[in-house]
Amino acid sequence: MREEIIASPEAIALMRIAAAARDVQAASAALEKHFGDAGGTQPSTLELARFAAAMQELRDAREEFDRLLSQGRQD
Known part of the structure; x- marks a missing residue:
């Protein structure tokens, strides 16, 4: 189960946000x-x-994460 959560597009997008925030x-x-x-x-x-x-x-x-969330709500 943990692998599925980590591999989800939302989790990947959150990891990208965290990495970008560290860079900022x-x-x-x-x-x-x-x-x-x-x-x-x-x-x-x-x-x-x-x-x-x-x-x-x-x-x-952040825009990509927002897009993923709004896409998930529409499905």
Whole structure:
């Protein structure tokens, strides 16, 4: 039974959301280092791009999960 739950599309979508949220958190922490008490330094383009990509992946993952849930309600 456990394998069926883990392999369900909803469970996979939730795992994608969790992974994306962790990526956003890590990218955010990297950006926060630039805005501490020691004064502000400009974050690198790579750090900003990483944060933007992580946020986009989180949005996409949530939209996919919402689509799966609404599809399940229609069936």
